[in-house]
Amino acid sequence: MSNWRKKNIVIENSQIKQISEKPIQGGEMIHVPENVYVSPGWIDLHTHAFPKFQPYCSHPDEIGYKTGVTTVVDAGSSGADTIHELYDIANECITNVLAFINISRIGLEVRNELANLDDISFEGINEACKKYPDFIVGMKARMSASVVGSNGIKPLESAREFSTRLHKPLMVHIGSAPPSLEDIVSLLKKGDIITHCFHEKEGNNIFYDGGILKPAVEAAMNRGVYLDVGHGTSSFSFHMARKAKEMDVFFDSISTDIYDQNRKYGPVYNMATTLTKFLALGYDLKEVIRSVTEVPANILHKPILGKLAPGKVADLTFFTIEQAETTLIDSVGNILVSPVRIKPYAVIIGGEYYECE
Template identity: 40%
Template sequence: MAEHGATAPHRQRFDLVVSGGLLADPLREAPEPGDIAVRDGRIAEIAAPGTLFGDEQLDASGLLVTPGLIDLHTHVYAPRTYLGAPADTIGVRQGVTTVVDAGSCGSDDFSDFTDNVVRPAATRVLSWLNISRHGLVHGPRELSHGPGDVVEAATEKALRDHPDQIRGIKVRMSSSVLGDSGLAPLRSAKRVAERVGRPVMVHVGNEPPVLGDVLDLLGAGDVVTHAFHGKPGGLFGSERQARAAVARGVRLDIGHGSASLCFATAERALAAGFTPYTISTDLHARSIDGPVHSLATTLNKLLALGMTPHQVIRCATLHAAEVLGLGVDLGTLRPGSVADLTLLRREQGPVTLTDAEGATRTGDTHLEPVAAVRAGRIHPVKTGSA
């Protein structure tokens, strides 16, 4: 721990010290014991156990202390959309310090979203702005009514006016959403994203369009969410294009949702070298009670498929922060970064987990959130809350 900070006891006082835990920094290969000191909402120092003192002390004995978990794909525009879930219900109350709303809102309603969702939340709420001006406010077929659904100038203006809040553009490219729009909305999203220097997150599912045609339009930093679904086509219907896309920096995201994590597809993908870059939930009002439940439960499903705790934590911290362009402030335990932390208990013993198609797998270890620290403020996990 020496390179993180001093190891000799000293009496400098901090706002908060998280003590006694195993620090699971995704920049390191294995957890190490240590204490974390927080001042003014940022990590001020990391040192050997028992050497830091704070006005407030959080005992993490027996727990993993990770950077605050980031859920890259959620829907929290409640009550304006049919899917909206309260941000804190799936955020800090479940040990998640940052949720990213994935296209619930478009340019028409972004001010309302900011006023009524972002500002009141204890959880950090970021956004993938829907390329459709309507988002999901008028229902789930936001790109099916013709060219008027997409106003590139309005989308671009929203991104330029709110660069800290809007981290990229969301576009849903599946037959149930598009009507006769084809690839046009994705081409619009890419034009705007390239002008403002932000990535695109693409929802994939039922074809058409064929996944390979979607992938051919994507570049480094773009995200394919629902990449491990079990619907016809998918990764293995466009394997050549999928491998080429990953090689040029396109990132594969879980995006569990009600219909988009298939254990059989994920097992085949992992065996073929298609490892998810990020693990997200697509949590919304209709998936909280199952099959998704929480980000921690989704991480446990990937553990059951053979990924390691280190890998799944990286996917929901460091990698997610990199996708968002926030790797300096979020995703690690580096001194100077924002003091967003998640405390996890690592449980041993069998646990049965269910995918979006009702298939089950049994894991022999699982992670249970105990508390979140958001910008230095402690939030206990609400066990049993939806």
């Protein structure tokens, strides 16, 4: 990797103070081996980091610093009824935790949290956003048939209104219709996020069967709507990702949609495995790392994160690229073999050093 160079990074008061290629003296030193890369701390934009509700749950540190991820963003596991519990857990964690609050007050206590319109109200979300203005980074709506029941597009119309009133972006999960992908994306504005962008569920993905990008999706991307990977148990297909690459349809952020089940039994496992999949698809390491650092920091409006530069928060991820044949599996059972794999080595979060498992 030609322009990856040996660097010395000075950290003071939880911030990056100086980055130099020349030796630096003084203070407490941490040396890492020559083959270890450093990047800004990895940010996982779509996780389930609220341990309370089975099965879509994980402890933030299990999917966070132990796996090289310095910031996990909970994507709607909790709604207005329980967001204070998630906030309290977040405060006990080593990993930074942020949240997209579910527009349903009950969140993922059930699997069809948008089937009852009475669970969607502005008051609770407004109160939560006032109480936790930095912690809540946006709103989450899971817009697939099994979640919305007979309500169709209505939950997203409410979400649109809340988002506009509170100036917070929407993260919208796409899956099986109804509602149709066209109806969903037509409600999205600049700064909103489509997650599960490379799912392959029939009829409702970003391409027509013939392989053409749907004009409604293209128009949304041109308006500044972001595409997030959100791998998950059933939402990532190599076939779709490959098609996107062939057609120059670029995703913005790589996230996992991780929780205990897909972490332990696959196909997600962890962020490093998800990033390795994009190397195997032919993306270059710099693009892959940007998609888990600088880009999600921009999406989250957290300019203090995502870059190695003086004045930024001292969140760093150290990793190696191992030469080891690795079999990778997507959410529909397709296999890809990579000659290398990304392996987390350690992190620094707010200036503190932690080794990865």
